[in-house]
Amino acid sequence: MTQAPRLPGGARKHWMGRDGVACGRPGPDRFFRASGARGEDRAACERAAKDVCALCPVQVACLRHALDVREPHGMWGGLTQEERRALIDDPAALATV
Structure with missing residues (x-):
């Protein structure tokens, strides 16, 4: 299995150090799917990460x-x-974010 990439120093420090950040609990690896994930495995990884983000x-x-x-x-x-x-x-979609 491929190792998930690490967040760059600045971004990792910026987000992981904030109180209440949901991704700090499971850790950043959940948010970087394995490069070989396909089909239902890929969809399950994405759903799990989106549940935390929500x-x-x-x-x-x-x-x-x-x-x-x-x-x-x-x-x-x-x-x-x-x-x-x-x-x-x-x-137009970008302007709504």
Whole structure:
């Protein structure tokens, strides 16, 4: 199994050190699916991460950060990299975040 990428120093410190951040409890590995995950395994990983994000008090700020820096990996603010890319490609949708 592929090891999940580590958050860059600045981003990891910024988000993981905040009180109440939901992703701090399970740790960041849950938010970076294994590169080989496909089908139902991939969907289950994404659902588990989204469930945590849905309860997070900084979900919107996390998503905005990921969009601002064009974060290419992992689940941020409840969206996968593919979902974030689609938002970036649609200026009208991006304006709603």
